[in-house]
Each structure stands twice: as structure tokens, then as C-alpha cells.
Amino acid sequence: GENVEQHPSTLSVQEGDSAVIKCTYSDSASNYFPWYKQELGKRPQLIIDIRSNVGEKKDQRIAVTLNKTAKHFSLHITETQPEDSAVYFCAASTTGNQFYFGTGTSLTVIP
Amino acid sequence: GAVVSQHPSRVICKSGTSVKIECRSLDFQATTMFWYRQFPKQSLMLMATSNEGSKATYEQGVEKDKFLINHASLTLSTLTVTSAHPEDSSFYICSAREPTKSYGYTFGSGTRLTVV
Numbered sequence: 001g002e003n004v005e006q007h008p009s010t011l012s013v014q015e016g017d018s019a020v021i022k023c024t025y026s027d028s029a030s031n032y033f034p035w036y037k038q039e040l041g042k043r044p045q046l047i048i049d050i051r052s053n054v055g056e057k058k059d060q061r062i063a064v065t066l067n068k069t070a071k072h073f074s075l076h077i078t079e080t081q082p083e084d085s086a087v088y089f090c091a092a093s094t095t096g097n098q099f100y101f102g103t104g105t106s107l108t109v110i111p
Numbered sequence: 112g113a114v115v116s117q118h119p120s121r122v123i124c125k126s127g128t129s130v131k132i133e134c135r136s137l138d139f140q141a142t143t144m145f146w147y148r149q150f151p152k153q154s155l156m157l158m159a160t161s162n163e164g165s166k167a168t169y170e171q172g173v174e175k176d177k178f179l180i181n182h183a184s185l186t187l188s189t190l191t192v193t194s195a196h197p198e199d200s201s202f203y204i205c206s207a208r209e210p211t212k213s214y215g216y217t218f219g220s221g222t223r224l225t226v227v
Contacts, residue, residue: 089154098157100157101156101157102154
């Protein structure tokens with residue numbers, strides 16, 4: 001089955017700096033890679049996703065890059081704000097099927 | 112957008128009793144729903160895939176006799192934790208995919224189960 005690894009497990013940045021979270025996956029059949037933000041005790045919220053036919057996608061301060069050959073994808077948050085503090089999960093999936101999640105990154109943005 | 116309702120949000124039960132968690136798709140029909148478990152400060156782990164009208168598919172290591180899944184209608188899947196023990200205490204979350212969208216997954220709000 002799919003194995004998704006995520007690094008780092010914790011990340012602290014100063015407000016205004018950038019944050020980068022990286023994930024690798026093992027199953028070459030995976031073709032959909034969402035990123036979720038989860039606040040304590042709440043459901044994961046989709047913040048951005050990318051499909052295998054695209055190398056990069058950007059939405060305001062958030063961007064995701066995908067390298068299919070190397071089987072890794074990354075989340076980039078620029079101009080971080082305190083409200084970005086949360087746990088972020090990457091996931092990998094094949095179309096219409098279940099997600100396999102990374103181990104999570106606890107991001108703290110220091111005001 | 113698509114809404115998935117999950118109940119209860121919190122439940123405390125005594126060891127040895129059973130607990131049922133419901134996951135409903137409110138504005139779409141979900142032929143497939145997924146059940147995840149999340150221990151504190153850990154990731155979401157897929158437990159099983161629930162298919163309407165057929166048996167659920169369980170991930171390796173998940174006891175099918177302990178975690179009973181029923182997907183009797185296109186809008187409802189239930190997870191029953193049977194003979195619950197303290198080690199079953201966890202956050203359980205369901206998700207469903209809108210059938211018209213290849214990537215339109217929606218998560219329920221989650222259920223915090225505490226077994227005492």
C-alpha cells in the first residue's frame with residue numbers, strides 16, 4: 001500500500017517568514033495530493049491540492065509543488081501569520097479512493 | 112458545498128459497552144465513505160472503506176469484528192465500536208466523496224470517544 005512520509009514534525013517560524021513542509025510517497029499510482037490544516041479537536045480542512053498532471057499550484061500565500069519523478073511534494077506558506085498555526089497534513093490518493101496521510105507537521109508562527 | 116454530518120461529536124462510555132457513530136452526507140449521495148482514527152498528536156489512519164450495499168473493506172490490523180461498519184443507504188454509514196476498551200479512546204472521523212467529483216472529499220466533524 002501507499003506510504004506517505006512528512007517532514008518536519010514540528011516547525012516554528014517568525015511571523016512574516018515562509019514555512020515549507022515536505023512529503024514523499026511510495027505508490028507511483030497516486031495521482032492526487034491534498035494538503036489539510038487541522039486545528040485542535042476539529043476536522044481537517046482542505047487548503048490546497050494538486051493533481052499529478054500539474055507541477056505547481058498557487059493560491060494567494062499558499063503554494064504546492066509536485067515532483068512525480070522523485071515522488072515528493074511540498075507545501076509553501078509565505079508571509080506567515082499567527083492564524084496559520086495548526087497541524088498540517090499531506091495526503092496521497094488515487095482517483096476516487098481513500099487517502100493515506102502523512103504524519104503531520106505542527107506549525108507555530110511566532111508573533 | 113458538500114456537507115457531511117457526524118454524530119455524536121463527543122461520547123463517553125464505560126468499558127465493555129458499544130458505541131455507534133453516524134456519518135451522513137446531507138446534500139449528496141455517497142456510495143463510498145471512509146473511516147479514519149486519529150490518536151492524540153498523531154496522523155489520521157484509515158480504518159476502513161464503507162461501500163453502500165456491500166461489506167466494508169478494512170485496512171490491515173483493524174479488527175472487523177470490533178469495528179462494525181454498516182452502509183445501508185446512500186447517505187448514511189455507521190461505525191460501531193463493540194466492547195470498547197480504554198485503548199479505543201480516539202478521535203474518529205468519516206469522509207465521503209461526491210460521486211460527481213473525482214477529488215471532492217468532505218470530512219465529518221469527528222467524534223471524540225472516551226472509554227472509561
